[in-house]
Amino acid sequence: AICTKAVWDHMRERGYGRIVMTTSSTGLYGNFGQVNYGAAKLALVGMMNSLHQEGAGKGIHTNCISPVAATRMTEDLMPEEALKMLVPEAVTPAVVYLCSDGAPSKTILTAGAGGYAAAKVLETEGIWLPVEQRSAEAIAENIDTILDETGMQEYANGGGQGGKFFRRMQEVMKG
Structure with a gap:
């Protein structure tokens, strides 16, 4: 939030900007024992959605990356073979794309071990009761x-x- 605040006015003045926030599958889907982390990471999706609205007519695109990569936080959770495939460098192309001229806005791009997908927040039609x-x-x-x-x-x-x-x-x- 602090970094975004620092660059927002400059991007708005120039009519161009790319913001990529790092969310997490823990925020999107939950993980045992990570309540505070999950809440903070999902908050970034809400921030992305609102910044998308504010930047839409100003050439500013805001997105989230949801990486799956071997880090200090995940090193004890996965087998060594998986960690070798989950190199952070496999996430880098997704981040670079989200910073490009052709990047979408309001997209949650997931990336890990060479796999890339989009996560979305959807709502059912539901019912209406009198x-x-x-x-x-x-x-x-x-x-x-x-x-x-x-x-x-x-x-x-x-x-x-x-x-x-x-x-x-x-x-x-x-x-």
Whole structure:
């Protein structure tokens, strides 16, 4: 955050910038015994999403890298053969790409041992309950529908979620 703050105004004045933050699979998916680390790493995804919104019209792209690499933190967690493949240099091309002119924005790029993928935050369509039906029991009764991945979406911004609920409310009220 401190480094981003230091360069943000310069990037905005120039109409160009690339910011790459390091998140983690622990932040994205969790790991036993790493609650504080996971919370901090997922916070960077939220920061990326908001900076993407602020930089979108100013030529500033903000992304996250989620590396899998052999480090002091992982050296006791994996077999020696795996650690030899998980060299940090296998992550470097992904970071360089995210700094390039053609880089996307608001992307979580995962990288490790020569593998590259994208992680995304998606939301199910869910349900809408009228006032008289809003209860923990109604949620329990509808949990399979709430969790159904059919029609899952990635929202462009935080208003997408509210818009979905407003749309669902209108659909139900119309009949």
